[in-house]
Amino acid sequence: xxxxxxxxxxxxxxxxxxxxxxxxxxxxxxxxxxxxxxxxxxxxxxxxxxxxxxxxxxxxxxxxxxxxxxxxxxxxxxxxxxxxxxxxxxxxxxxxxxxxxxxxxxxxxxxxxxxxxxxxxxxxxxxxxxxxxxxxxxxxxxxxxxxxxxxxxxxxxxxxxxxxxxxxxxxxxxxxxxxxxxxxxxxxxxxxxxxxxxxxxxxxxxxxxxxxxxxxxxxxxxxxxxxxxxxxxxxxxxxxxxxxxxxxxxxxxxxxxxxxxxxxxxxxxxxxxxxxxxxxxxxxxxxxxxxxxxxxxxxxxxxxxxxxxxxxxxxxxxxxxxxxxxxxxxxxxxxxxxxxxx
Amino acid sequence: xxxxxxxxxxxxxxxxxxxxxxxxxxxxxxxxxxxxxxxxxxxxxxxxxxxxxxxxxxxxxxxxxxxxxxxxxxxxxxxxxxxxxxxxxxxxxxxxxxxxxxxxxxxxxxxxxxxxxxxxxxxxxxxxxxxxxxxxxxxxxxxxxxxxxxxxxxxxxxxxxxxxxxxxxxxxxxxxxxxxxxxxxxxxxxxxxxxxxxxxxxxxxxxxxxxxxxxxxxxxxxxxxxxxxxxxxxxxxxxxxxxxxxxxxxxxxxxxxxxxxxxxxxxxxxxxxxxxxxxxxxxxxxxxxxxxxxxxxxxxxxxxxxxxxxxxxxxxxxxxxxxxxxxxxxxxxxxxxxxxxx
Numbered sequence: 295x296x297x298x299x300x301x302x303x304x305x306x307x308x309x310x311x312x313x314x315x316x317x318x319x320x321x322x323x324x325x326x327x328x329x330x331x332x333x334x335x336x337x338x339x340x341x342x343x344x345x346x347x348x349x350x351x352x353x354x355x356x357x358x359x360x361x362x363x364x365x366x367x368x369x370x371x372x373x374x375x376x377x378x379x380x381x382x383x384x385x386x387x388x389x390x391x392x393x394x395x396x397x398x399x400x401x402x403x404x405x406x407x408x409x410x411x412x413x414x415x416x417x418x419x420x421x422x423x424x425x426x427x428x429x430x431x432x433x434x435x436x437x438x439x440x441x442x443x444x445x446x447x448x449x450x451x452x453x454x455x456x457x458x459x460x461x462x463x464x465x466x467x468x469x470x471x472x473x474x475x476x477x478x479x480x481x482x483x484x485x486x487x488x489x490x491x492x493x494x495x496x497x498x499x500x501x502x503x504x505x506x507x508x509x510x511x512x513x514x515x516x517x518x519x520x521x522x523x524x525x526x527x528x529x530x531x532x533x534x535x536x537x538x539x540x541x542x543x544x545x546x547x548x549x550x551x552x553x554x555x556x557x558x559x560x561x562x563x564x565x566x567x568x569x570x571x572x573x574x575x576x577x578x579x580x581x582x583x584x585x586x587x588x589x590x591x592x593x594x595x596x597x598x599x600x601x602x603x604x605x606x607x608x609x610x611x612x613x614x615x616x617x618x619x620x621x622x623x624x625x626x627x628x629x630x631x632x633x634x635x636x
Numbered sequence: 637x638x639x640x641x642x643x644x645x646x647x648x649x650x651x652x653x654x655x656x657x658x659x660x661x662x663x664x665x666x667x668x669x670x671x672x673x674x675x676x677x678x679x680x681x682x683x684x685x686x687x688x689x690x691x692x693x694x695x696x697x698x699x700x701x702x703x704x705x706x707x708x709x710x711x712x713x714x715x716x717x718x719x720x721x722x723x724x725x726x727x728x729x730x731x732x733x734x735x736x737x738x739x740x741x742x743x744x745x746x747x748x749x750x751x752x753x754x755x756x757x758x759x760x761x762x763x764x765x766x767x768x769x770x771x772x773x774x775x776x777x778x779x780x781x782x783x784x785x786x787x788x789x790x791x792x793x794x795x796x797x798x799x800x801x802x803x804x805x806x807x808x809x810x811x812x813x814x815x816x817x818x819x820x821x822x823x824x825x826x827x828x829x830x831x832x833x834x835x836x837x838x839x840x841x842x843x844x845x846x847x848x849x850x851x852x853x854x855x856x857x858x859x860x861x862x863x864x865x866x867x868x869x870x871x872x873x874x875x876x877x878x879x880x881x882x883x884x885x886x887x888x889x890x891x892x893x894x895x896x897x898x899x900x901x902x903x904x905x906x907x908x909x910x911x912x913x914x915x916x917x918x919x920x921x922x923x924x925x926x927x928x929x930x931x932x933x934x935x936x937x938x939x940x941x942x943x944x945x946x947x948x949x950x951x952x953x954x955x956x957x958x959x960x961x962x963x964x965x966x967x968x969x970x971x972x973x974x975x976x977x978x
Contacts, residue, residue: 325683325789326722326789326791329792329884330722330791330792330793331687331718331719331721331722331792331867331868331869332685332686332687332718332719332721332722332724332780332782333685333686333687334683334684334685334686334722334724334784334789335683335684335685335686336683336684336786337679337684338681339680341667341676341677341678342676342677342678342679342684342781343674343675343676343677344674344675344676344677344728344730344763344764344779344781345673345674345675345730345764346730346732346764346765346766346777346779347732347766348732348733348734348766348768348775348777350734350768350769350770350771350775351771352771353734353768353769353770353771354768376673376674377673377674379673379674380668380672380673380674380676382674382676386686388686388687388688388779390688390689390690390777391690392690392692392695392775421686422686422687422688423688424688424689424690424777426690426692426695426696427692427695428692428695428773428775429692429693429694429695429772429773430771430772430773431770431771431772433690433692433734433770433775435688435690435732435766435777437686437688437730437779438674439684439686440674442676444678447667447668447676449668449672450671450672450673451672525673526673527673542671
């Protein structure tokens with residue numbers, strides 16, 4: 295970027311003013327927004343849903359291939375996804391960031407452009423936050439607040455035996471997007487100046503860099519009077535998430551490999567890299583799709599929606615958590631999701 | 637500490653289970669707590685107050701002289717203080733932390749001991765959060781949620797001309813506590829093995845390491861049917877905070893140096909260090925007292941409370957923001973509060 299304004303030239307309060315000067319309130323429930331000790335919300339007659347996520351440079355993202363605008367967008371999305379996973383509608387976020395002095399005001403502007411784009415698209419108000427220095431790296435902490443009609447929230451722990459297991463969208467592409475970006479980073483570092491060869495893999499790269507949250511699925515539930523029996527968002531891979539549902543619901547499950555939705559371009563690219571596309575879907579993570587269970591009686595309501603795949607069903611706990619492969623073999627599901635501490 | 641359990645031996649979900657296994661719900665408004673995509677709250681008939689703060693190692697705290705238990709306690713308190721500053725009652729917090737691999741499970745236990753101690757004392761539920769690795773240092777991000785009767789919240793922007801300016805407790809001691817800890821750290825680093833000489837300065841060190849939030853003042857307001865005309869918590873020093881109120885309320889102010897409450901031990905220690913105690917109160921920060929304005933008609937209600945000092949009054953904007961010294965001179969107030977970006 296051509297211009298570079300030092301953050302110290304604005305000071306903390308000047309920076310906050312600068313970053314929030316075009317911040318507009320969209321929701322009637324937002325009474326007091328940015329600029330006081332706290333925000334005030336009025337979710338009259340609704341229950342309030344709260345979730346929070348931290349994103350740390352070098353752990354959750356790499357600024358070598360993550361544009362700041364995409365990062366701002368994604369840091370909002372991953373939190374909204376958690377709100378939708380409760381069958382709730384996000385209304386507000388707080389955004390706290392810590393950054394070292396290598397960041398300029400222009401860089402933060404780019405980041406906030408993504409934050410505001412996500413807020414606009416999902417009709418969410420930015421109501422507060424904190425800005426701080428860091429000794430090293432960029433750290434993001436978002437809290438999202440949503441609302442849900444009383445007792446219409448959906449937990450992880452309430453799946454019942456016989457329920458159908460469903461997922462939205464397709465799985466595994468975000469992991470493949472990350473894989474290609476990591477590969478090209480390595481090539482670039484080894485042979486400086488070589489331009490990355492992204493092989494027109496816009497779909498999988500987009501799935502990683504600029505995920506969306508499944509607002510449409512929650513709206514489909516409301517329009518069709520469906521309340522899932524349990525729900526979770528897929529951030530660590532299908533396998534890890536269904537194991538959460540089964541553990542908390544005290545059930546088992548059967549998933550069918552052939553039913554797991556994988557995008558065609560993702561599948562082709564996985565074969566090219568000699569990775570199993572099913573492994574990407576089970577353990578890849580970062581898809582931000584919804585995994586949910588429904589009563590069998592709701593089958594007819596679901597089947598018309600092309601964005602939803604039925605991938606298995608809930609069984610007794612003693613039967614364990616199983617995957618039936620295309621070849622007809624049965625494997626125990628294990629959580630190989632990304633573990634930040636290993 | 638004798639024992640050291642590697643965090644990697646628990647994994648992310650094991651660690652969360654470990655840190656929250658004794659977490660008990662205290663408030664009826666907490667419907668779903670830790671363990672799902674999000675928490676669910678029911679603040680039926682109340683308005684919801686939300687605030688968030690980030691604390692970064694090396695910027696906001698120094699683990700050389702900050703015990704982890706105190707840090708856990710303080711990281712909750714600084715957020716509750718913001719909720720009280722809205723005339724609201726905190727009910728829930730989320731706690732997100734990122735830490736490098738030099739931290740053990742025992743170290744995090746110590747930190748959470750302080751977190752839970754603050755939650756117990758202030759009757760607040762820990763309802764969620766995030767745990768993550770960091771490349772360097774310990775990063776804490778807390779969001780606090782409170783409730784307030786509809787339209788009883790108090791903003792910064794609503795002080796009126798003629799209002800009395802009040803502060804709770806005493807000011808400047810936390811800065812002096814920090815000063816002595818920094819001094820002894822320097823001596824220790826220069827002459828390894830020398831034990832710190834804290835000169836029995838328990839009061840000022842305690843004010844820095846283990847601040848409290850002014851729950852009692854909010855309860856006093858409720859019991860005496862007082863609604864301040866404006867309020868803010870004092871985290872950056874009296875000067876910076878009164879300037880926020882005046883700027884947002886479009887007013888001026890006069891503060892009287894002789895009225896600013898400074899603890900006797902703090903005053904003596906300031907003289908010993910040849911620092912002006914008033915400068916500590918104006919610009920020191922980290923006191924977490926409340927600064928508020930009241931209508932003159934509420935004078936009789938306030939005057940009986942020994943924990944509240946009247947330090948000045950609100951004037952027309954054109955008159956500026958002024959300090960009248962003990963010697964009778966008049967100075968313009970300037971914000972010399974701690975600025976993280978300088």
